[in-house]
Amino acid sequence: MKIKNITASTMPEALSRIKSELGDDAVILSSETIAGQLHLTVALDETTDFDFAEDESIKEIDTKAYFDETSLREALEYHGVLDLVQYHILSSCREVNRQYNRADDLFVMQKALQKNFRFKSLFSEMTPVKIFMGTPGSGKSTAIAKIATQAKLKGIKTTIISTDNTRAGANKQLEAFADILAVDFSFYKEARELFRHIKNHGEEYGCILIDTPGINPFVKAELDKVYPFVDSLKCDKVLTFDAGRNVYEAVEAAEIFAELGATSILPTRLDLTRRIGSILSIADCCNMAISGASVSASIAKGLAELDSASLAKLVLS
Numbered sequence: 001m002k003i004k005n006i007t008a009s010t011m012p013e014a015l016s017r018i019k020s021e022l023g024d025d026a027v028i029l030s031s032e033t034i035a036g037q038l039h040l041t042v043a044l045d046e047t048t049d050f051d052f053a054e055d056e057s058i059k060e061i062d063t064k065a066y067f068d069e070t071s072l073r074e075a076l077e078y079h080g081v082l083d084l085v086q087y088h089i090l091s092s093c094r095e096v097n098r099q100y101n102r103a104d105d106l107f108v109m110q111k112a113l114q115k116n117f118r119f120k121s122l123f124s125e126m127t128p129v130k131i132f133m134g135t136p137g138s139g140k141s142t143a144i145a146k147i148a149t150q151a152k153l154k155g156i157k158t159t160i161i162s163t164d165n166t167r168a169g170a171n172k173q174l175e176a177f178a179d180i181l182a183v184d185f186s187f188y189k190e191a192r193e194l195f196r197h198i199k200n201h202g203e204e205y206g207c208i209l210i211d212t213p214g215i216n217p218f219v220k221a222e223l224d225k226v227y228p229f230v231d232s233l234k235c236d237k238v239l240t241f242d243a244g245r246n247v248y249e250a251v252e253a254a255e256i257f258a259e260l261g262a263t264s265i266l267p268t269r270l271d272l273t274r275r276i277g278s279i280l281s282i283a284d285c286c287n288m289a290i291s292g293a294s295v296s297a298s299i300a301k302g303l304a305e306l307d308s309a310s311l312a313k314l315v316l317s
C-alpha cells in the first residue's frame with residue numbers, strides 16, 4: 001500500500017492532484033483544514049495478481065524422478081517387520097534407487113536386502129563344525145538330519161553328535177537317523193568331553209553336526225544346559241527358530257541366544273509361514289547371518305538356501 005500526504009487550497013485542486021499523482025483507485029483516508037490549507041492523507045492499494053507468462057511458469061515436478069516406496073513399505077508392514085528394521089531396509093531401498101536409477105520393487109528390494117543382511121551358505125561358507133541351538137521343537141534335529149543327508153549326497157564325511165540328555169528319546173531319534181544314513185553318531189554329556197572329541201577326531205570329518213538340548217531362553221538356569229557346549233568350540237553357531245513365531249517373542253529369544261554365541265539363523269517351518277518378519281527382524285536386531293531355511297518336515301527334502309533374491313521374492317510375494 002502506498003500512502004501519500006497532499007496539501008491543496010481547495011478540494012477540487014486536491015482531487016485533481018490525487019488523480020494525476022496516484023490515479024483513479026486512490027482512497028482518501030483523512031482530511032483536515034489547517035490554517036486555511038487542506039491536508040489529505042491518501043492511500044493506493046498496489047497489490048497486483050501474479051501473472052504468469054507462458055515461458056515463466058513454475059517447472060512441473062518430475063514424479064518419475066521421485067521414488068515411490070509405498071508398496072515396499074506395505075510389504076514389510078504385512079510381514080510384521082519391526083519398525084526399526086523397516087526403516088533400515090527402506091533407507092537402503094532409497095539408496096539403491098539413487099545409486100542404480102532403478103525403481104522396480106524386486107530389484108530395489110533385492111539390492112537393499114543384500115546391503116542389510118549377511119547370507120552364509122550352509123556348505124560353501126561355513127566351517128565344518130556346526131552347533132545348533134534353539135527352543136524345544138524349533139527344528140534343530142530335523143535341520144541336522146537334513147544337512148547330514150545333503151552332506152552325504154555331496155560325498156562329505158559326516159558325523160552327528162548329540163548333547164541333548166534332557167528329553168527322553170531325543171538321542172534315540174537322531175541315533176536312529178544316523179544309523180539309516182550310515183553316518184557316525186556319538187553323545188557327549190559334558191562340554192569338555194565334546195571338546196576333546198572334536199580336538200582328537202575333528203579332522204576326520206568334513207561335516208560335524210552338534211545338537212543341543214532345546215531350552216527356554218527366558219529361564220536363566222536353562223542357559224547352562226547349552227552355554228558350556230557352545231562356548232567350548234570355535235565353530236558355526238546356528239539358531240533354529242519357527243519362522244512363524246510372533247516377531248517380538250522371536251527377537252527377544254534370539255537376543256539371548258546371540259549372547260550364548262549364536263551367529264547365524266536357520267528359520268524352520270517356512271512352509272507353514274506366510275509372514276517372514278521374524279527372519280528379517282532377528283537378523284537385523286541381533287546382527288546374525290541368514291543360513292538357509294527349513295521348508296518341509298520331510299528330511300529327504302533338505303534345506304533351502306536363502307539369499308537376497310529368494311528373500312526379496314518372499315517379501316514381495
Ligand SMILES: Nc1nc2c(ncn2[C@@H]2O[C@H](COP(=O)(O)OP(=O)(O)O)[C@@H](O)[C@H]2O)c(=O)[nH]1
Nearest residue numbers: 136137138139140141142268269294295296297
Ligand atoms: N512343516 C514343517 N515341520 C517341521 C520343519 N522342521 C521341523 N518340523 C517338525 O517340527 C517338529 C519338531 O522338530 P525337531 O527337529 O524335533 O525339533 P527340535 O526339538 O528342535 O529338535 C517335528 O515334528 C518336525 O517334523 C519344517 O521346516 N516344516
Ligand SMILES: [Mg+2]
Nearest residue numbers: 140141142170
Ligand atoms: Mg531335537
